[in-house]
Amino acid sequence: MSPLDPFLGRTRIAYLSMEIALDPAIHTYSGGLGILAGDTVRSCADLELPVVFLTLASREGYLRQEIGPEGQQIDHPDPWELETHTTPLDAAVAVRIKGRPVWIRPWLYLHACPHGGCVPVILLDTRLEVNAPEDRGITDQLYGDGAALRLKQEAVLGIGGERMLRALGFEIETYHLNEGHAALLPLSLLRRHRLPADRPDRRLYSYDTDPVRGRCVFTTHTPVEAGHDRFPYDLVTCTLGDFFELDQLRLLAGEEALNMTRLALNLSGRVNGVAARHAETTRRMFPGYRVRAITNGVHVPTWAHPAFARLFQTVAPDWAHDPDTLLQADKLPAEAVWAAHAEAKAALIEEAGRRCGVMLQPDLPILAFARRMTGYKRPDLLFSDPEKLRAIAARYPFQIVLAGKAHPKDEQGKTLIRALHDHAHALRSVVPVAFLPGYDMALAKVMVAGADVWLNTPVPPMEASGTSGMKAALNGVPNLSVLDGWWAEGCEEGVTGWAIGQDGSPPGEHALDLYEKLETRILPLWHDDRTRWIWMMKQVIARIGSRFHSQRMMRRYATEAYLR
Structure with a gap:
């Protein structure tokens, strides 16, 4: 019996x-x-939706980040044991x-x-002895270096994935x-839907796109131009041969x-962005296409701190399966x-003490920023005017925690890490600042729950959605953010x-407004009106936690x- 048998008939x-971040x-x-x-x-399993997932094995991971003594990011491989966490299946397909x-x-x-509920995830792996040595590593590293390797990876995922299913x-x-x-x-x-040569409605296309x-x-x-993969056609022809006619x-x-x-x-046939604002941006980038919006959400049981999970149980016993019931959180x-x-x-x-040796204080507010480090x-917006930060901290002391990796090829992102x-x-004598290396899923859970304010400062409209602020909100952490992505x-x-x-x-x-909000509203409220601050924490959970979750997102999909 195959471990896939329970899924084949219904998926x-x-x-x-x-x-895919599985663990x-x-x-x-x-x-x-x-x-x-x-x-x-996780939400498809919760809702028992008939979905199978495909991704690459990525045996070498993405990167393990180390921060050197001068603030430089040092990149290391981040391998994991595929054999320990997954089971090999008796099948194989080939892509030329x-x-x-x-x-x-x-x-x-x-x-x-x-x-x-349970869903299968299939990881595609080319590290096989039967493959030529230069092909075995195609699926080893997430987002491999260079356009040639990236195109091969996308051929394995798209063409190989369809054949594997x-x-x-x-x-x-x-x-x-x-x-x-x-x-x-x-x-x-x-490729399976070629039109007859004498069909009267055949004009430009040799294929019938409607069934596909x-x-x-x-x-x-992504509304970021560099985020849309482009491959020169000479590279496509060299890599994929005659897989598809070039003129078509x-x-x-x-x-x-x-x-x-x-x-x-x-x-x-169905295209969507990941927030209402992002769908608008995408329609401007690609005029003529109908782009709807399904706003992203987060998996509530994964990101709620255990202390809050216990609290939620007292007012909304079904919160983990039905996060809509977190509307009751204002009664906590x-x-x-x-x-x-x-x-x-x-x-x-x-x-923070363990990772970078900065000792933070429990009786001072923590502002947290954790993102991919890129321009x-x-x-660095928070640090636009260090003297202003010093002046604010003199009246209302606070602390800062930062985290994030720069892409190995993003020199601007690495420069930003050194600047931080x-x-x-x-600022160390006035404002404690901790940069926590190795930002990953585990560290994110700690940061979104432990912060007092979650900071987000992208240049609009370049934030597609963003979800870390949603995770913070589940734990009663208010957001301080540019009106972009989901925050709009x-x-x-x-x-x-x-x-x-x-x-x-x-x-x-934005920097001036950021400082004004910190100095006149946020920090005075935290220091001087604890009752109002806690009221706000409850509103954050009730109004955001009950709405921006992946259960609702997947019900919409x-x-x-899916059911069209």
Whole structure:
């Protein structure tokens, strides 16, 4: 009996993502895209949705971050034991890459939830002796270096993923592409729908796209231009050979280069962004396409600190399965909420001391910022005017905790990390600043629960959604954020948090508004009106925790995208 037998008869939806955060010990993710996919896995199990997930094995992980004495990021491999956490399956498929068959082996990870639901995750692996030595490492490292390797990885995920599902016995009706990395899958489907040469409605296209579009759902995640993969056609031809006619591919994916986002847009019948604001931005970037919005959410039982989980049980016994019931969180006793927060904060303080030697104080507020370290996230916005920070801290003392990795090739991101290190050193006598290395799923759980204020400062409209602020809100942590991504929907000024700037205000004004909010509203409230602060914490849980969760997100995908 195959371990897939319980799923084959009922599973009709396949979800493909280059990265999925399944467990802190399984290094198959780099950041928000993978974390979201992992929360999707967990909610599909909770809701018993008939979904199978596909990703790459990524045996070497993404990167393990070390911070050197001068604040420089030092990159290390981050391997994990595939054999320890997954089970090999008796199947193999091949994709022809650079004229050679590249064989792919599947590994199975099963995610089971406390209610008994379970979903399969298939990890695709090319490290096989039968493959040429230069092909064995295609799936080893998440987001491999260079366009040539990246295209090979996307061929394994899209073309190989579709073939693997058939080889394993799945009968898939709907394919969900999480970002454009899997856009070669609908192209693979399209090869079976060639139009007769004498068909009167055959004009530009040699293929009938309607059957493929009826089976594909595409979620785009990035309004950042560099986030849309493009491959020169000479590289595509060299890598994939005659897999698909070049003239037809240009019609579907762009004249100048293979744009994976445009390919997915043209071959998906349902397209959505990950927040209402992001859908608007995507429609401007790609005019002529209908782009709806399904706002991201987070898996509540995964991200709620155990102290808050115990509290939730007292007012909403079904909160883990039905987070909508967290509306009742405004009834929680104030003393119990503050005690739960103190427990979570103590864990963050201990983690900061262990990771970087900075000793934080439990009786001072902690501002936290944790993001991928790159320019448009503006991790240095808080430090735009160090003297102003000193003046604020003299009246209302506070502490700062930072974390985040820069992509190995992002020199600007690495420069920002060094700059944060310099700011921390310069401010250490007035404002304790802790940069915690090795930001991952495990550290994120500690930070979102232990902070007092969650800070987010991207340049709008470059934040697609963002979910870390949702996780913080589950633990009663108000957000202080630019009105972009999900926060444009979740912000109720002075209730769920505070906005940095007005909607549409120039980014150059954000630092001044950030300082004004800290000095005149946020820090005075924390220091001088604990009753109101705790009231606000309860509103944050009730109004955000009950709304921005992955159970609701997946119910929307099921009814609006899958069951069409």
